[in-house]
Amino acid sequence: MATTRSIDAETRRAALLDILRSNGDIRLEAAAESLGVSTMTVRRDLDELDAEGMLRRVRGGAIPALDARPFHERRITRSAAKQRIADKVSAFLPSSGAIALDASSTAGALVERFAPDSSLIVATNSYENFVSLSQNKAVSPVLTGGELDARTGSFVGPIACQTAASMLYSHFFTSSSAVDPTHGTSEASLTESQVKRAFADQAQEIIVLVDSSKLGQQSISMGFALADISMLVTELEPSDPLLDPYREFVALL
Secondary structure (H helix, E strand, O other): OHHHHHHHHHHHHHHHHHHHHHHOOEEHHHHHHHHOOOHHHHHHHHHHHHHOOOEEEEOOEEEEOOOOOOHHHHHHOOHHHHHHHHHHHHHHOOOEEEEEEOOOHHHHOOHHHOOOOOEEEEEEOEHHHHHHHHOOOOEEEEEOOOEEEOOOOEEEHHHHHHHHOOOOEEEEEEOOOEEEOOOEEEEOOHHHHHHHHHHHHOEEEEEEEOOHHHEOOOOOEEOOOHHHOOEEEOOOOOOOHHHHHHOOOOEEO
């Protein structure tokens, strides 16, 4: 009997992680209904997954853990939201000059949105985004190089920062681990935030792309104050009440 209970618990927790990857968060009551168990059972499962570092418990459910994750994991998380964000931002993609993309899968969703007659130079510190850009004949990709962060697949460190700071960009498109109204954006990695600041220092506009599961959250390393951001883009309609805390500080899309 103990083995059966253990297998059931393992299956439930795998299902909860699937919900988290698909939706970007877990709502306690909805998850309990979906799995056909009590909210107390789901609460115990979430507590154990939190203790293992698989997610982060919050009131009423859970959100993704705010530690650094591989690109392929990030790419499949909240993919529909990322595509919606990319669709909204496509109108702001220039057709010439230079822009920068960070190492996020959210910024990477923009790669297919460049106009076929573009003559853009696109710099990034992401190997995966660089490879995708290399397949697009409308752009000339630049990879910063530097020290490879094995957790994220992004390049960081002094060389990455120096390369990022060696060009002038009309736009820097970046995601973030978390955004809150008081501290602005924050990252799970100090080295990642350093590269982002190097890009941003040379950019005329900073456009932050985040899905709504990251709103109201804080990570570890300071990113950008809301006043320094040109635009905050989510998959939500700009009138959505979840964006109310940000309205007086930054333009919303």
